[in-house]
Amino acid sequence: MSITDGELAIAAAQAGAAVVRGHYGSSLERYAKGAGDFATIADVEAEKAILGVLRAARPDDVVLGEESGRTGAEGGERLWLVDPLCGTLNYAVRNMLVSVNVALRTGAGVSVAASADPFNDEVFWTGGDGAYVRRGGADQPLVPSAESNLVDLNLDPPFPNRADFLAARMLADDGFIGRFRPRVVSTTLAVAWVAAGRRAGYVTDGHLRDSVHFAAGIALCQAAGCVVTDLDGRPPHTGRGGLVVAADEPAHTALLALVASQQGGGA
Template identity: 35%
Template sequence: MHPMLNIAVRAARNAGNVIAKSFSQPENVEVMQKGANDFVTNVDKEAEAVIISTLKKAYPDHCILGEESGQLSAENSDYQWIIDPLDGTTNFAKGVPHFSVSIALRYRGKTEQAVIYDPIRDELFTASRGAGAQLNGYRIRTGQARELSGTLLATGFPFRQKAHMDAYMNIFHSLFTECSDIRRAGSAALDLAYVAAGRYDGFWEIGLKPWDSAAGELIAREAGAIVTDFVGGHNFEKSGNLVVGNPRIVKALLGKMREHLTDSLKR
């Protein structure tokens, strides 16, 4: 395992221990609203502090971008850690056991290392650029579906951007009539990891943040998936609009989505 990935795994497991312990003690969880339909708990903040402490101890000169703490700059650093301490906060706060820790490392703008950890199932998804993706140390590959018929897709509702709801529902209807079924489980990081592991055949979502998707993008790509924006381009890091799956499934998804895209979703 790459030394920097090893540190990321240590940070993710440390945060996972905090989250799992708190999940078993719901009376100690404090939920706060930080934006429209956007919540944070004291556990998000505690887990992020544990991650930052672990990373800073090993790499004090690296830059960190955290969902809760924002940008922690380091002068002239080519390295940036992107962390989501608890992806699936609403699930966690409601007692739904489906959430994850997501940590990615970028070097000069390219994601090089990635970890997604599910502390409830003790499933650790990892990837290093050019070295493939793994689940608990075993190589994983994305599914081999050749068409939408029979596929299981995953998505996330645009709960932060409800102005896109009509377009989203049109896309949903178009895809639902073609595939076997669609899941909306509440953790984009795990959705991407599940595409990498072949559990889901494809995934799409509107308006994800870097901490939602940075680790999952690399893990999915290293497992053989394609990651694009809604028009098949590479603007997803700016727009947050992702389509993920094997090459045939991504082509099919984009084809079905195309007629329902508004101008803002094409950017």
């Protein structure tokens, strides 16, 4: 029996997560990638495991991997976006805040995605109809909630909108401090947490179209019913970029106002 795209995304993410767990705590040589970024053997081997699962089931699909680049026939309508270890610096210093991300873009949109937490035996996933977390083989629907008031800010570069928006400036904004509580976990696992009700929101700069880092989290949040826009409140990838994800409309409205308050006041 053929496997569905949703189950394939889960299987691929789980295969990568198993590799990440297996290398955890070992001596990890760093392979420089430029601009302060690097990969480890765990990144490389996890991506190989993910690609092995995808290739076995969908040999004709195109794959864009963080470490191996784009492979497969040109012009394919089905593109798998693979981030084998999001949070490599965390992982390299034995911090378990990481995720393994797999997403499928068909045509213009991503509707199938999985984001695995290797150390909590959880896979957040969507097959295009609802969003779920799988624990021990059982699925539960993801239910967004802004109750915690916790908002993750991505402080990692690049910052293409620095003149008018910088996430770090929100940390000193009285309006932000009065409404939310900041968190910085430095992995896109935090985007999935918005869908799961563990975060009220997530904010980042950057051009994120076909991003292997963000595609899975964005798809999960959209499927779960979160409010997902760019920095100006437009649909993702249609304006100046960036991402504002919130569990509900009031939280999203507040975050957008904080972003807009930086216009013309950047350093």
